[in-house]
Amino acid sequence: MGALKNSTDQRRVSPRLQNLPDDQRPYYGPSPKRTSESAQNDAVAKKKPKVEKPSAPAQKSASNAKSSKEKEKVEAQNGESETKTGPDVEGGGADFFAPDGRLTDENGVSFTARLKETLRLFNLHYLHFIQEEEKRCSKLENGTACCDDLKEPSGRPGNDSACDDKRQSKRPDLKAISKMLSNNEILYPERKIGHVPGFHAHWLNGIDYIGESRGKEKYKCYTLPLAVSIVMSGQYEDDVDNKEEVIYTGQGGHDLLGDKKQIKHQVLLRGNLALKNNMEQSIPVRVIRGHKCVNSYSKKVYTYDGLYKVVDYWADKGAAGFDVFKYCLKRDGGQPKLLSKQVHFIRGRGSKVQPEIPGLVCKDICNGQENICIPATNVIDVPPMAPEGLTYTKSIKVAKDVNIPSSAPGCSCKGNCTNPLTCSCAKLNGSDFPYVARDGGRLIEPKAVVFECGPNCGCGPACVNRTSQRGLNYRLEVYRTADKGWAVRSWDFIPSGAPVCEYTGVLRKNDDLDSVSENDYIFEIDCWHTMNGIGGREKRLCDVSIPNGDAEKGFSKLSESEPEFCIDAGSYGNVARYINHSCEPNLFVQCVLSSHHDVRLARVVLFAADNIPPLQELTYDYGYELDSCVGPDGNIKKLLCYCGVDGCRKRLY
Structure with missing residues (x-):
């Protein structure tokens, strides 16, 4: 059978998030059994002097505590092994193992x-409060702050300095919490032990x-207190x-203010005492590590490194010569x-590409076009x-039969745009700026379309x-995978809302793609469809103003499917071409208008949906339906998805 004439039958319907209801998604059998790397048990050299352990308060013995636990058997999938767990401490039976072994x-x-x-x-609330704080600081700089902005905190009379305006009550992170x-949006407001994630x-x-006061009813089968998590961030000089x-040093006794x-x-x-009880009752502890990170707003990045067992403790x-308690955890x-291995590995890489990087096959795939080199590595083939x-291009190339609209009128701001009430570009975004200036600029939340300042605006390049x-603001690497071809990861921490790269081509x-049947790098610009929820797309916030009423009438006549x-990155493109699909991605697609206001020709930019740690693969949802x-033979094409996340839809299309 010859090639179909309808080009839409030969390419994806839309590379955007579809968010189909669960009952409309086909199920293609159980997920493949996932295996993880076994933890290494390298011995830690430690000296245990003969120091008598201080006696603990009166409590049940470890043997009694263990014998009092209820044991229940959970048959494994192979029917041979079994997993033993403690009692259902939640009472409602909300926690259970799914048939494929995942905790749900x-x-x-x-x-x-x-x-x-x-x-x-949390990131959404945090960025909204960041925006409020930036507005408040802008008022102070311009001398237009109201009395409430300059109100002195209780207990600190007479302190009207600029430093006082950054007091703790103005912290956006605490406001977000x-x-x-x-x-009532906290996932687990009460402390829990075991696999269930928590802060x-x-x-x-x-x-x-x-402690006893909070857990005596829910955890009555255990000896309390019980530790749920520890943080290792270099606070104690005795930690190994x-x-x-x-080897973890217990808490207390150090100079917090000095x-x-x-x-x-x-x-x-x-x-x-809680860590000692965990050891005696074989209760695991969640371990969190803190690392210095200049890109993080707190100058630190914290990684959750999984469950550890307390295997020994001693005094x-x-x-410094004082008595401390030490705990050995495995x-x-x-x-x-282990995420911390990735964090420490990334510290060893400089800002310049070094030839000793394992598997380096190209020092810079962009040939100097970007302000940061993009190396490519391959340890698979x-x-x-x-x-x-691919011929690398950092900007969009325009086909001969495509006419780009003339530049849109700009705002009259000078220097940086700071007042959303007077900036004409901010008015197009719902009378507010879509970004905050923190961390070099972060998008507060996904929108139907973002109107940025353009060539006719009076502001400068540093405008938020x-x-x-x-x-590019982050060091990216293209690397070869075993089952997904090429992929992209960052050497740097990327905060949520930060722009990662534009999709170019x-x-x-x-209509010019009728003859293209095997090009998997077609990105349809469906900004108008997203704004109106056409074709099953997820409708986003649409508090924007389309400046051209005549154009809007024309857009409404567009086909719903x-x-x-589109942007064709088959032969020309940039690093975004190598970013893979995931059913639970850490990037999202955002349409942006800057030089003109035609939503049919919007720029396509990928932003961070989460705080992304170094060396985590960057992904976005391709949004295939x-x-x-349909292939040239008229048969429906099917492609399995290998993203490997818990919510994988099993098929890409």
């Missing part, structure tokens, strides 16, 4: 997905634990961190790869091959409303 809630949603959703909600607490609740103590096995060194003896109470003389096996078939026009009309223009791709 009562609705079958993985805890990982729920945690990611909660973190995104307070907002989530008031809205380290105490902002100061390194050991978070469940070998990643898979650590040089952070030990100034008195520790006691076996609270968190210290010792610390480096990482449980069968967990995902033998012999290793570099990416081929030009955030996506500044090129040749701007074409969709086919955008008019299942059974929408």
